[in-house]
Amino acid sequence: MTTWFPEIQRTGAPIYIEIADAMAHDIDRGKLKPGEKLPPQRNLAFDIGVTIGTIGRAYALARQRGLVTGEVGRGTYVRSSEPPLSDVVATTSSYRESTAEPVPDGIHPAPGKLRLDSTSAPEVGQSSFITRHVAAIMADYPDKTTDYIRSLKPEWQQAGQAWLATGGWQPDVASIVPTLGVHAGMMAAIATLTAPGDRVAFEAVTYASLARAANLIGRRPVSVPMTAGGIDVDAFDHLCANQHPKAVVVIPTIQNPTTAIMPAATRERLAAVARKHGVWIMEDNIYGACVDEAPVPIAALAPDITFHLGGLSKAVAAGIRSAWVSCPPAYVRSLPVAHKMLTGGMPFMLAETAARIVRAGEANTIARAVLRENLKRLTMVREILSGHDYRSHDNSPFIWLKLPEPWRASLFVSAARDIGLLVDGDDEFQFSQDQTSLHRVRIAFSTIPSHAILRDALVRLRRLLDAGPSGYDSYT
Incomplete structure (x- = not known):
């Protein structure tokens, strides 16, 4: 049995969640090894200075997360490690991602374009949570x-x-x-x-x-x-x-x-x-x-x-x-x-x-990290597009940009695509022909891979906005 003592990070979350988080951290670092028995709940409660009920909730949460297994009368054990998902794929399947160019289908964009048209959550480390849960569900x-x-x-x-x-x-x-x-x-x-x-x-x-x-x-x-x-x-x-x-x-x-x-x-x-x-x-x-x-x-x-x-x-x-x-x-x-x-x-x-x-409780943890990341990105958007007219919200992964004269939305979308940027014009958000153009585009920023790439994309977008359509032509 291990003499494990969690290094609790005082984040403001309930103490049982912080104990479970510390357990996950120590498993990831190898401090807690697969098959190792955790301390009895009563002992750990005494060592930390909390109630047995708090430790019971922490152990139950760790079990939900797929970190540990337990049986009445035997104790709680770190779950045996599973082979990395990539190794499993390599040994059980002959699938390999093709290096050929994707076939255009009229829906998916050509490769090499930066997606300023998608508002899904940015990568903030959630893949590690998902991997752990998928492995536990399979077991x-x-x-x-x-x-x-x-x-x-x-x-x-x-x-x-x-x-x-x-x-x-x-x-x-x-x-x-x-x-x-x-x-x-x-x-x-x-x-x-x-x-x-x-x-x-x-x-x-x-x-x-x-x-x-x-x-x-x-x-x-x-x-x-x-x-x-x-x-x-x-x-x-x-x-x-x-x-x-x-x-x-x-x-x-x-x-x-x-x-x-x-x-x-x-x-x-x-x-x-x-x-x-x-x-x-x-x-x-x-x-x-x-x-x-x-x-x-x-x-x-x-x-x-x-x-x-x-x-x-x-x-x-x-x-x-x-x-x-x-x-x-x-x-x-x-x-x-x-x-x-x-x-x-x-x-x-x-x-x-x-x-x-x-x-x-991990969805809320991830959501808070997503909000922090999106706000950092929005701050960059506000800095680079300063002076332009747009609607935004501190918790939104996109802005609603009013195009300066004489830009039209359809022309701006086309011009942005030609410089490698995908944005959505106002007609993407309308569904009938009798609706009038608002001369706006939606600029999303949550799925760009890094801050450096996002900054470069926004600088290019700013230059395009300021140059106006007179500096753009499409030769076909």
């Missing part, structure tokens, strides 16, 4: 990872309840449905609540891929004008009275792409108008995890008519592809069916990985 559930999901685990719903909690509100755990990302959850809700030909209202400038996807399954997206704080509730009231949409989709916290946060009073009025007209509300809170002091969510004001969605892609890791929907009780059974029909179902590995990261 704990070797049969589940090769099979389809037959039922939802309560732990998945508990994780969703914890992650969706915001603004002093927490959803009922029985209302939670795990989904393959927020987009898939939204599509499942739209398919469940509406029929082909029904209208679905969207903010005039929004994540338009969802509106186009709704159109793909026969729904008719309609545009609602906006104010500086988000959707124009008076215009929405008028649209409901005349066009009778069955549902409305809103992004009330860090609206994409405007970065607006819908005021609490507007949320209350929107809920009242939707209720008056019998319209379902779909609240996309994908960026809500990035804001500590957001107003109370619409789901808290009108839980019987609101589908509230949130996921991990912007604050933790997009590759986990996991989200949760809190829905009215009558739809807890039908929404998973629609989700399965549209997506093929939620993979066990992704659902279990996401749940473990959230329930272990």
Whole structure:
């Protein structure tokens, strides 16, 4: 048995989490070796000066993270090490990544371009958490990872309840449905609540891929004008009275792409108008995890008519592809069916990985690191683009830039691509031909590999903005 004594970093987190973090650190450094027995909980509690209950919670958290194993009467042991994932791939598969040039498909960009058009979470070390959990899941559930999901685990719903909690509100755990990302959850809700030909209202400038996807399954997206704080509730009231949409989709916290946060009073009025007209509300809170002091969510004001969605892609890791929907009780059974029909179902590995990261407290740890990293990058953006007109938020991974005269959005996007930079013009956030150009572009900065590369990209972007379209031409 080891005489291990944790070196606790006083970060302000609960002491049991700090003990588990110290354990992970010592395992990674080799101070705690695979198969080594940890001190009895009573002994470690006495040595540190905490209660046995605190040590019990720390050991339980370490077990959830896949760090240790334990049996009643035998004690707690450091989990036997697994071979590195790269070694496993090398010995079990003949797959090698091709060195050939990718075939253009009209969707993915040509290689060599810097993505200022993606808002997924930056790399802040989350891969080590994911690797550890995946290895533990393979050890704990070797049969589940090769099979389809037959039922939802309560732990998945508990994780969703914890992650969706915001603004002093927490959803009922029985209302939670795990989904393959927020987009898939939204599509499942739209398919469940509406029929082909029904209208679905969207903010005039929004994540338009969802509106186009709704159109793909026969729904008719309609545009609602906006104010500086988000959707124009008076215009929405008028649209409901005349066009009778069955549902409305809103992004009330860090609206994409405007970065607006819908005021609490507007949320209350929107809920009242939707209720008056019998319209379902779909609240996309994908960026809500990035804001500590957001107003109370619409789901808290009108839980019987609101589908509230949130996921991990912007604050933790997009590759986990996991989200949760809190829905009215009558739809807890039908929404998973629609989700399965549209997506093929939620993979066990992704659902279990996401749940473990959230329930272990690691998702919040990663999210705080992501916020710090994005703020550093935003500070750089503000420095280099100083003097230009744009909307931003301290917790947003993008800005909404107004182009100076005489730039037009489509021309600027083309010019930026020619110098190796991918940005999104305003038409990426509109879904009908009758909408007018705003002469804006969204500049995202979270996925650029390093600060040095980001700085170079922003300097190039600044030069392009200042040069104007007279300095650009496209020869084809």
